[in-house]
Amino acid sequence: MTVQPDDTRANAGRIVISVDAMGGDAGPTAVVAGLADSASINPDIGFILHGPEDELRRLVARKKILEGRVDIRHAKDVVTMEDKPSHIMRNGKGTSMWSTLDSVKKGEAAGAVSCGNTGALMALSMLRLRKLPGVNRPAIGVLWPSRNPQGFNVMLDVGADVRADARDLLQYALMGASYARNGLELARPRVGLLNVGTEEHKGHAELKEAHRLITDHADAANFEFVGFVEGSDIPGSVADVIVTDGFTGNVAIKTGEGTASLISDLLREAFKYSPLSRLASVLAYTSLQRLKKRIDPRRVNGGVFLGLNGTVVKSHGGADATGVSAAIKLAFTLAQSGFAQRLAARVASTGTLSQDDSQSAQADDKDNK
């Protein structure tokens, strides 16, 4: 590891974000371009950048705005998209991803950003940062374009774990509400539990149990529980936070993304159809750009890992400079609001709810009734 006291001193007073330069589809060039975008917008961000030192030094030197704001840490290995999480947990020590998380663990950075392999990043994050006391399964939360005034809803889990029992879903509700308070500035977020219908008799037994648990904890945790919601409510306006297991959540957001992408392609085709429609597309250009910006997935790039001792933002693997910059901004915003500390306090205040401890969990339920 290369320690660069000059750069670090230069970043004094700045909020430092630890960034993994490797593992994304577009390589370190896109990541460094994203750093430059962020640095030019926000004078209060500094960076620790992880990857092959010589290459990164060259890339950073080309961006004037990054002068004195990037501390480069050498890491020779890269986690690829094909690596199995279990393999990386045993052999990941020399990777840029490991090094990126290490800076958060050591307190040198207020948050981490990586475009790499999601499964490996979650596995290493759990290994290096550890789960918050009381959290059984960490979750990945994303912002999703919605009809709500804030423009986005929080959705979790979108793929940290394919399973979630009733107590995990309660934790997700607590963590999602905390994220909405700090990331979307909603004082009292409305939380919905994803199901196949809004009637209370619908769905798995596990969901009915989760419904009961979340109802019991809503007041103490300062959120409003709106009960069961449906897939159509993910981009809707009845809830600000959508809680579900990582299997369903992952399928749902990918279906939404696929549908949006199909419509956008068909729209482009429609505008190419005739000379008149081509003229229309020229006239509508600014309106369509505005729409595109409103639902541009790059603008809300970044899944936040919730339930760990530290903030980790997973950027989309295919992120370009704009996407990387959005993920950095998210990590910065959460660091600035002291999100990690607030979330830890929130989870701790609802008592121990680990699966192995249903006795104390039941006691906790009673206290909240």
Place this chain on the structure above:
Amino acid sequence: MTVQPDDTRANAGRIVISVDAMGGDAGPTAVVAGLADSASINPDIGFILHGPEDELRRLVARKKILEGRVDIRHAKDVVTMEDKPSHIMRNGKGTSMWSTLDSVKKGEAAGAVSCGNTGALMALSMLRLRKLPGVNRPAIGVLWPSRNPQGFNVMLDVGADVRADARDLLQYALMGASYARNGLELARPRVGLLNVGTEEHKGHAELKEAHRLITDHADAANFEFVGFVEGSDIPGSVADVIVTDGFTGNVAIKTGEGTASLISDLLREAFKYSPLSRLASVLAYTSLQRLKKRIDPRRVNGGVFLGLNGTVVKSHGGADATGVSAAIKLAFTLAQSGFAQRLAARVASTGTLSQDDSQSAQADDKDNK
């Protein structure tokens, strides 16, 4: 029940569809308008219509095109959207829904269409028509706009049952492939199993088992198994049939619908933004209409109940005349192709795969290897 020999005779030579006039949000007026739309396009359809006789007679009399083509059957009760399926199974005998299915059971109609309560319709369908031998859980299959040349993919189950084990998923693959052959005229459909990633190590144990079972049966059942697919592939081009459990499928299609509806509203807003964009929207009118038609959910209105002795099409509860007419067209197309008989033959040919009979199922697997 009112028997009307005159009308029935008039429908000789026509394919008769049994239609529930009640239970939809828009009431019998929209249903009768849908009948009229269908009748004017297709001279080969006749109808048996179920509901309050006097009201239906008045509505039908207003549509010249329906003269001599509608056999009205009196049913005084209606299944509401709030009725629990279990209640309807015990007390549904006087309802228009019951009567609608009865016409299929008795062989008077080649298929049934209802806009009513999905859960009640599935429960009554299972009670009246019975499951096909070898089918454990019937499924609801829908057509979903996609990038494939046929314009649509088949997706199932979208909500007949919130659970599905590996053998149910195999049945869904067989039934979905059969539907794609008869509904979309694909000789050798490509079937994908929905998961959170395409790698074979991903997902629940149940999914890995289903992957193995479907691989073993693909050749004999004359479809191509493309393995695991993701949410983004539901509107994609890597598979023609997407297989999943009813919980995940229901959330996925509702998320897709919600996303499409949000984008369409934002698009409308974008075009209202300035005088220039309003002008653009006028010029782009026909192109946008073409796009709208391509992804209009009313055009593919109708979930088909698969795995029963008879064809039942569930129309969207909020369907208007266009939606009802699309659902009727679907029932007609499937009836014409002898779908119910072909599906029964297909399921029978893969042997008994009930959950209680894993011994014989394993033997069946070996035979197919």
